[in-house]
Amino acid sequence: xxxxxxxxxxxxxxxxxxxxxxxxxxxxxxxxxxxxxxxxxxxxxxxxxxxxxxxxxxxxxxxxxxxxxxxxxxxxxxxxxxxxxxxxxxxxxxxxxxxxxxxxxxxxxxxxxxxxxxxxxxxxxxxxxxxxxxxxxxxxxxxxxx
Numbered sequence: 001x002x003x004x005x006x007x008x009x010x011x012x013x014x015x016x017x018x019x020x021x022x023x024x025x026x027x028x029x030x031x032x033x034x035x036x037x038x039x040x041x042x043x044x045x046x047x048x049x050x051x052x053x054x055x056x057x058x059x060x061x062x063x064x065x066x067x068x069x070x071x072x073x074x075x076x077x078x079x080x081x082x083x084x085x086x087x088x089x090x091x092x093x094x095x096x097x098x099x100x101x102x103x104x105x106x107x108x109x110x111x112x113x114x115x116x117x118x119x120x121x122x123x124x125x126x127x128x129x130x131x132x133x134x135x136x137x138x139x140x141x142x143x144x145x146x
Contacts, residue, residue, distance in 0.1 A: 014070075017104070019058040021124060021132040023051045025108045032057060032106050040136075043143035044116060051114045056124055058134055060094075061104045068094045073127040074109050076138075085111065116140050 023036030034057055042051055056074060074088040094105045107126075117124070119140045124133040 002084075013063045014128065014133065015061045016134055017059040017061055019056075019126065019136060021099075021136055021138060022055050022057060024053065024110075025057045027106050027108055030056055030072060032059070032104070032108070036059060039138065041141055042116070043141050044119070045145040046113050047081075048117045051116065052112065054111045054114060054124075055111045056107070056111065056136070058107045058126060060106060060107060061108050062094050063102060070094055070105070072107065072133075073109075074122070075122050075123075075125045075127065076111065076114065077125060078118060079122070081143070084116065085114060093146040118123040 007134070010084070013022060020034070020037050021039040022034045023039070025034040027033070039054065042049075044051075060070075061079060062068070062070075070089050070093075071090040076084040078084055088109055088111070092105050092107050094103050111124075119142050122138045124136045124138060125132060
């Protein structure tokens with residue numbers, strides 16, 4: 001956290017460079033490697049349906065936030081705003097970049113064994129400090145069994 005002129009702690013200013021859903025993702029040396037980028041729908045033949053793995057990836061940039069641990073909550077909600085999974089809560093560390101005013105962090109979260117009980121629109125939501133930061137739509141479609 002940073003402090004304002006009165007000494008009160010305030011959350012660092014955050015900008016989202018990118019965010020997407022994919023099949024799998026890793027990070028090495030500050031570089032993100034992802035497979036199957038851009039998932040925005042899932043086809044299911046029966047309900048309830050279990051989807052084995054979905055990866056959430058975001059690159060977040062902060063102004064003067066080096067060394068800050070930023071809290072986050074990742075949710076998957078249905079069309080009525082009900083949680084499809086138990087929200088994933090955590091903190092990620094924003095590392096200071098020597099001589100730079102902007103600091104970045106990649107957030108990669110694997111969501112495994114997702115159980116969908118309804119078709120229709122869903123959303124993956126990233127929250128930080130009570131603020132909605134990113135919303136990624138994902139539509140669940142009924143498809144004919146193969």
